[in-house]
Amino acid sequence: MRQLDHFPSCTTVMCRILAILVLVTASWSAWAESTVATGDAESWAEYVELPAPDPSRENQIQNGLSQLLSDYQIKHRPDGFTSFDRTAYKIVDRSGLESGAAINFEFDPAIHRITVNRLHIIRDGVVLDRLPQTKFDVFRREKDAERGIFDGRLSAYADIGEVRVGDIIDIAKTVERTPIVGKGLLYDRIAVQWYEPVALLREKLIWPTSMPLHVRGVRAYAASPTATNGSDTVYSWEFHNPNPAKRQDNLPPDRLDYGYVELTSTMNWQDIVDAVLPHYQTAEDLPSDFAAKIDDIAKRFPTAEDRLVEATRLVQDEIRYVSLSMGAGSYIPRDPATVVASGFGDCKDKALLLASSLKRLGIEAYPALTDIDRGYALGDALPALGAFDHVIVKAVIGGKVYWLDATNYLQGGRAQDMVSPDFGFALPMVPSGASMEKIERQIYPEPTTFIDERFEFPKTPGAPLTLAVTTTYRDRDADTMRYRLASESISKLSDTYLEYYNRQYAGMTSDRPAISSDDRDRNVVIVTEAYQLPAAALDKEKLASAFELKADLGVENFPTPSAVGRTAPVYVGRSVYKRHRATVTNLRARFSGPAGLIDILKPYAELRTNWSSTPSEFEISWTLKTPADQVPATEVADYLKTVEEMKRSMWLTYDFSYVDPVAGQKDTSPEASTTVVAFAAMVLLVLSFVMVQQVRLLLARRRNAGIS
Secondary structure, X not given: OOOOOOOOOHHHHHHHHHHOHHHHHHHHHHHHHOOOEEOOOOOOOXXXXXXXXXXXXXXXXXXXXXXXXXXXXEEEEOOEEEEEEEEXXXXXXHHHHHHHOEEEEEEOOOOEEEEXXXXXXXXXXXXXXXXXXXXXXXXXXXXXXXXXXXXXOEEEEEEXXXXXXXXXXXXXXXXXXXXXXXXXXXXXXXXXXXXXXXXEEEEXXXXXXXXXXXXXXXXXXXXXXXXXXXXXXXXXXXXXXXOOOOOOOOOOOOOOOOOEEEEEOOXXXXXXXXXXXXXXXXXXXXXXXXXXXXXXXHHHOOOHHHHHHHHHHXXXXXXXXXXXXXXXXXXXXXOHHHXXXXXXXXXXXXXXXXXXXXXXXXXXXXXXXXXXXOHHHHHHOOOOHHHOOEEEEEEEXXXXXXXXXXXXXXXXXXXXXXXXXXXXXXXXXXXXXXXXEEOOOOOOOOOOEEEEEEEEOOOOOOOOEEEEEEEEEEHHHXXXXXXXXXXXXXXXXXXXXXXXXXHHOOOOEEOOOOEEEEEOOXXXXXXXXXXXXXXXXXXXXXXXXXXXXXXXXXXXXXXXXXXXXXXXXXXXXXXXEEEEEEEEEOOOOOOOOOOOOOOEEEOOEEEEEEEEEEOOEEEEEEEEEXXXXXXXXXXXXXXXXXXXXXXXXXXXXEOOOOOOOOOOOOOOOHHHHHHHHHHHHHHHHHHHHHHHHHHHHHHHHXXXXXXX
């Protein structure tokens, strides 16, 4: 497959990581002092009686564990809140011994203080207290280190010890949470069903009556019984033996495959902005060397639009991406002077630096909160700090809005056609009137990838077949290819492309390495390739008589989830607009497109196929667009059939060894013989029909003559 790789190479990232290893190591020693305490739960926490499971759902139990209880309780504190989390399950078979004999959880030592309150094994009705003898090991595991992201989270692990099939494990812990920002804010999502049977899902919140919570149910009943306890209101939910949810893959960003209740302490996005805005004040004074570069942009580029582009490229290209999201670094950006001095920063750091640079150039600009994976869900989201994992920049010139992602690298285009980040929605951090704003999805007037292959069959015996390939990348695909060319050697890229063609045409060799050209301002990258297939390989494999033409449009990337029991839409991903053309020359016959060739036109996919032919040349072209990004659940079965149909349309086989007969010469090809036989049969059928009609007419005349 020749499609673009959207991930950076590990080698490049590891070089980046090694360069900052000393800085990171300095902060690692702090985690060694973090421990998991043991002790009693606070007096407000409530232990409920363990429920009995529904015996009718035994055949739905997963991993050998029968889930009995999930109980989550929250109490407000002036500087945050405390949670009490209790889980109980029964080990029902051997597999449950593997998954149920240990405790493992993550926490952030900067904001969490953990106390384990209970570790009981209930065996044949007898309670065995294992907490006093249990030791918790705490270790650090940076899951995203290869991507240059360090979050400082810790993992706690403890082995429960000897457990048996039939044991009930009852675990409870208290987490004291002291947020770094937004101490008075709360958002919580309560699942009303799991993917497996559970006897009781329970949640209780004790929250100040003066700070009422806002509750919403999504495919769930949201009403909560409430009670007053002094100055607090107690909210509670209980779901007994809920129907297990069916796990569904490829969901749209705004859809979960289970019902839930969500609640928030505010319905005003400005409250979310106010929690972080003091840390996102743009800098008026930038380091002198960096300020000189910004001032030089102002001198060389008179228009605000050009200044915006040049400042964005400066921050994107010269400040590399590394995220030290440990403690306060998870929420608070470093000041621009520190970022410039270190030469690296994460999305928060780079967004604040870019906004500061644009303001120095006289351009209105604000950092804005968004989410990379679930940004399209923000339009209908309840206000919450946890709704975001990324920061971009909103800039305004003459009333026109530009969305900029400072973590991009080598982005092309000028202001009028720079590719906006495809995150759906963003929340600009402004002093007043903050609201969620839509990032308009760009519509591309021409394919973002166009692969043009030209095959030339040999004119003389012994000559090779040649293949010239020109691939034109535009807009976002040009940005991706530009990054790939910067991070991957042209030799490796050439080898990858040669391997692709060798899988189709055994024996193919490369004439030269791939050649690239880049017009960054137009945001167009062109890559050319040249190959030969020696005559010996062409003859040995008899490729001419079964020659394959394959469109590489990424159709295999369409998701194909099961349609059985599907209740949610299928998310097909971001919009696609690609074209692939194959031209075959030096032929000795006319060829046509495949029989029954029709365009596939669906709301979620449009595949158009066109062909043309002359006595010596055949050309076929495929164009793929995806107008909609999701398929309704009621249309999934038809969608899956369409994907298979598109896949079949991508691969055609021709007998290019066929030669048209010379005028007056008998055509002895299999196709011609079949045509002659079919024509002769048709003539005989017509003559037989005429003879039968003549006999019937003669008999009729004779019968009529006898009556008279």
